[in-house]
Each structure stands twice: as structure tokens, then as C-alpha cells.
Amino acid sequence: MQIRSKLSEEDIKGLENPYSSIPVEIADIKKESPNIKTFELIPEKPLEFQTGEFVQLSVPGRGEAPFTPSSSPNIHETLEITIMEAGEVTGKLHEINSGQTLGIRGPYGKGYPLDKMRGHDILIVGGGVGLAPLRSLLYELMDSPEQFGEIYLKYGARTPDHLIYKEQLSEWDTETMIGVELTVDEADEEWEGKEGVVTNLLEGPEMDTENGLAVVCGPPIMMKFTAKTLLNYFEPEDIYLSLEKNMSCGVGMCGHCQLGPYYVCRDGPVFTYDQVKDIPGLWE
Amino acid sequence: MQLYRITERNFLELLNDIAKERDLFVPSSSDGGSGYTNWDHFQGSAVSFPVTRILTPPKVFFFPPKEQVSRFPDKDFQPERKKQAVFGLKSCDLVSLQVLDAIFLEEEITDPYYAIRRHDTLLISSDCYDVADTCFCNKIGGQPYPKGGFDLNISRLPRRDDLFVAVNDESKEAQDLYQRNSNLFQPVSEELLAERTSFRKSLTEELDRKNNFVDLSKRKPEIPYRDPIWTDLSEECVECGACNFSCPTCHCFQLYEKPENTSVNRRRVWDSCNLKGYSRVAGGANPLESLESRVRNRFYDKFERVYENYGFYGCTGCGRCTDSCMGDIDIRDVLKEIPSANTK
Numbered sequence: 001m002q003i004r005s006k007l008s009e010e011d012i013k014g015l016e017n018p019y020s021s022i023p024v025e026i027a028d029i030k031k032e033s034p035n036i037k038t039f040e041l042i043p044e045k046p047l048e049f050q051t052g053e054f055v056q057l058s059v060p061g062r063g064e065a066p067f068t069p070s071s072s073p074n075i076h077e078t079l080e081i082t083i084m085e086a087g088e089v090t091g092k093l094h095e096i097n098s099g100q101t102l103g104i105r106g107p108y109g110k111g112y113p114l115d116k117m118r119g120h121d122i123l124i125v126g127g128g129v130g131l132a133p134l135r136s137l138l139y140e141l142m143d144s145p146e147q148f149g150e151i152y153l154k155y156g157a158r159t160p161d162h163l164i165y166k167e168q169l170s171e172w173d174t175e176t177m178i179g180v181e182l183t184v185d186e187a188d189e190e191w192e193g194k195e196g197v198v199t200n201l202l203e204g205p206e207m208d209t210e211n212g213l214a215v216v217c218g219p220p221i222m223m224k225f226t227a228k229t230l231l232n233y234f235e236p237e238d239i240y241l242s243l244e245k246n247m248s249c250g251v252g253m254c255g256h257c258q259l260g261p262y263y264v265c266r267d268g269p270v271f272t273y274d275q276v277k278d279i280p281g282l283w284e
Numbered sequence: 285m286q287l288y289r290i291t292e293r294n295f296l297e298l299l300n301d302i303a304k305e306r307d308l309f310v311p312s313s314s315d316g317g318s319g320y321t322n323w324d325h326f327q328g329s330a331v332s333f334p335v336t337r338i339l340t341p342p343k344v345f346f347f348p349p350k351e352q353v354s355r356f357p358d359k360d361f362q363p364e365r366k367k368q369a370v371f372g373l374k375s376c377d378l379v380s381l382q383v384l385d386a387i388f389l390e391e392e393i394t395d396p397y398y399a400i401r402r403h404d405t406l407l408i409s410s411d412c413y414d415v416a417d418t419c420f421c422n423k424i425g426g427q428p429y430p431k432g433g434f435d436l437n438i439s440r441l442p443r444r445d446d447l448f449v450a451v452n453d454e455s456k457e458a459q460d461l462y463q464r465n466s467n468l469f470q471p472v473s474e475e476l477l478a479e480r481t482s483f484r485k486s487l488t489e490e491l492d493r494k495n496n497f498v499d500l501s502k503r504k505p506e507i508p509y510r511d512p513i514w515t516d517l518s519e520e521c522v523e524c525g526a527c528n529f530s531c532p533t534c535h536c537f538q539l540y541e542k543p544e545n546t547s548v549n550r551r552r553v554w555d556s557c558n559l560k561g562y563s564r565v566a567g568g569a570n571p572l573e574s575l576e577s578r579v580r581n582r583f584y585d586k587f588e589r590v591y592e593n594y595g596f597y598g599c600t601g602c603g604r605c606t607d608s609c610m611g612d613i614d615i616r617d618v619l620k621e622i623p624s625a626n627t628k
Contacts, residue, residue: 002381012400090566133589280510
């Protein structure tokens, strides 16, 4: 039994404070959809993250919320975070303007498994604001396309108006090798694409699913049904899900993000379906 | 481990010496129902030896109910260093620190507040003198006297005026204290040692008599997801969170921010998985919306999540949750009912 911590006096003096945020300035705010905005942020010092890891962004005096950056992990001087208005902190974020200072700490968690993705076809499935972390992944993949196989993006939103990154979606479709397919739950008069839920786009994928993997991010109900459909084509350990829980500390200590044996902040937020499939109440 | 005898008077001398360089906390009374008193405010002529663990969990010395953890935009905000010593800890209390160590002293990220206090705190434990009605450490692999993890273990024996002291060889601080105060200590007789062994044995037997159910050090509880027991418990539970706050291993906290002049203080406050808002996310979804799911979660956390992550339970068998429950829930009644399987 330990009488004291194993840490030496030197270790103790060198400890970093994981609860301390650095200032980050809002350089620009772009409206993506009726309830989603992308914030371009300039941190006081460059913030390096791996795609899929998350940060805690705070409105000083109001509180923090966890977000996975939507920008390329290879750009460190600025980062972008795409935020849907949902609760107290995100509500406040939607009220504020460029030029204001926020707080940021991180990155935390385990991001997308690039090592496992190299040399394989990748199917990326997004729902609503869930495309945000996937955009960061797409940027990373496009920075070195020769390392990966074919890349397919299937993305769905409630209405055409609710699709985010509209310009990039059409750019990816026409100017890159990414196979982009979109759908909306409710079409309007101008919509010429598909109508229906995103799982409709997954029947009989055109890729080599045996050697490929799938990455999914979206609302819980979407991920539940997407994972179920993908199991027809992929092994459970090749389906990656981004899970979201109430988080406070971000570093595996405050307890809130518990999910079965895991802490989502420490062991996730990206999990394989295989890791979480037996957790009762997974989608509750 | 070096064993000595010390008179009560010399024990006070020793505490005085400790208090010269540390904030020393001693039990407020011997009944275990209350908390600790700072030595500077201590008014008694004799220090109380709590008969069993004190209701206030020892985590308060390492992870206080509320504390400031950072200030924005002040990057240099650092935890304060303060040497302290606690007397009156019991075997289960020392075990609880091993659990908190696993949580707060992760290899990748360490909680600097907990780490510093753990580093700067001298632990003075003592044997249990009696068995509380709610104690069941014997079922979790524990015993009513510490086997290690302390600097000094100082105990009273029935019908003896002198005290029994163990100075831990693994503690440099304890060795230094002994060297500096060696005149206060006397050799221990074989007779006294035999008396201690026999008293320890009788207490252990009493624990076994009072707790005649499955030995959880050999059988691991398997927490069912849906089970009528959670419904039954949810009818008793009044959602006060006392089980969490009195638990020596419960570590949940919530960060919140408080503006002060031109800066913003970030603080943390103990949280409770028993409370409805515990797992609610932005937008209102709440995986632990029902009280059934929350009472289950507490058992799942203690006996499965912590076990799977660290290889031991998040429960020490101290029984504080039972003592403090407004709904008269006895954790042992639950453990008796849920299924278990052989430990690996």
C-alpha cells in the first residue's frame, strides 16, 4: 500500500494544471444552418490536436462544454469549432460576436485511429452537426490521400437548410476523389438530391468493406441505426462511433461521462462498436 | 515495521512536535459520529481515539468539498502547498486512499490538487477499537486494523493506559519523527504484542459474526441491468446524495465558474450520481433520468467499473453510506441480493 503518491518532489513541482484554460479569440463566426455556427478561433498559443480529440471551450463566467474541432489537425495557429445551439453554454456562444475572448483547454481523449485507416477504404457517415468532427478527419485524410484507400462520405440532415459546410460538400464532390452522397429527411422544392434517412445511403456500399472501415458521428438515434445497418457489411471492430456524454473535467476524474466500464473523455470519445456493443442502455 | 509503546502524555508531546511543522487534525470525539478538529483549536486534555471510522470521510483532506482549481486568464494559478497530518484514520480509510490514488493520479494526467495534498500529508492511523453496526470491511478483503499505507499507526488496547505505536519503515517522515523524539518511545513487551494480536483477532471474529454473507474478496458482485431490486431501492432512496458525500471513494465533481472582478474563478464542487441532473447533457437528454438507473449506477461503479479499471473495488466496506442513508438503505442488503461470480 502506498503511504504517499509515487510522485517525487520534482514530479509534484512539474505538474500541469488540467483545469486551466488559455484565452482564445474569436476571429470569425460563420452561420452554417439555422442553429449551427462555425467559430474560427485563434488560441493565445498554438494548440495541437489529433483529429477526433476534443477540447473544453468556455464562455468565461458561464461555463464550459466539450467540442471536437472541425478544422484540420495540421493547422495549429487557428482552429474551427462548429457548434449547435443546444444548452446553456452553446446558447451563450450563439449570442456572442467576433473579437470576444473565450477559454480553451485540451485536447483530451482518443481521436480517430489513423494508423488503422492507412491503406484501407473508409466510409464516413455523418448526421446533422455530427459532420463537424468528421470534417476534421476528412481534412486529415486529404492531406495525404496516397496513404488511404477510397473515401466515401454519406451525410444526412433534417432539411437542405440544415446541411452544414454546404460549399465544402460540393467542392469535395467535384474537386476531390471523395465520393459524396447527401440526403435530407424533408426535401424542399429546390432539393434535387435524395430524401430519407442517412441509413438509406448505406445499402450495398460500393467499397471494399471487407478491408475497409466505417466512421460514424451524429445524433444517438442516427448512430444506433447506422451502426445496425453497417454491421451487415463491416466487422464490429471496424465501425467507429463518436459518443457524447455529460462531461465536466475532460480528464477522467469527475465521473460524469461514465459509459459502462469507460470514461468517454479518457477512453473515447471515439469507440469501436465492438467496445461498446454490450453496454446496456448504450443509446439511452 | 518498528513497534513501540508510548504513554498518553508522550503521545501528546509527539503530536505537539508534529503540529510544529504541519496542520494537524485530530478526531473531535471518540464516538466516530463527528469529524476532525484542528490541533490549534483542540481544547481537550486527552486526544480521542475513535472506536471505529469517523463519519467524515478522509477524502476531505485531499479532495475538499469545494475548491478553486484555476483562474482565467491567469495562467500561473497554482495549488497551494501546505503540510498537514491527520490522526484517527482507520484501515478502511487507508484503503480508500488507494482507490482515490488510482483515479486522481493517472499516469497520463494527474490531478495536481489531490497529488500535492497526498504528497504533503502525514497519515497517522489506529486500529479499530470496536465494530460499528454498519462495518463490513472483512467482506471486501479488509480487516479492522491497518496492514500498511500509514506513516504511524498508534492504537489503544483495552485495559491498558499505554499506547501501541508502529513506525512504518517505508516512511522517511515517520523515521525522522521517531529519531527526533526517540526519548518518548519505549520498547514493546512480548506480552503487549500478544495482547494486541488477541484483541485484533477478537475484533475480526466479531466482524465475521456480524456479517455473515458472501465474501466479496472471493466473489465479485455482478450488477444486473434491469432488476426489481433497483425499483425497490428507488422507492426507499430520497435522492439526497448523502451516500456519495459520506463515501470515502466517491470522487465525482462538477466544475463551475464564478466571475470575480476582471477574472473568472473556476471551482469544483463534489457532485452526486444520485442527483437527477448528474448525467444530463445539453439539449436535455439524460441517460440516468430514472432513479432506478441512478441507484444501479452507484453499485455498478463501485463493484464493476472501478474493479474493471483498477483491479479492486470502489468500496472499502466502511458502511458510511448505510449510516448516512435517510431511506434506511443498507448496502449489505443489496450486496446479499445481487448475484456474484468467482473473482479472477
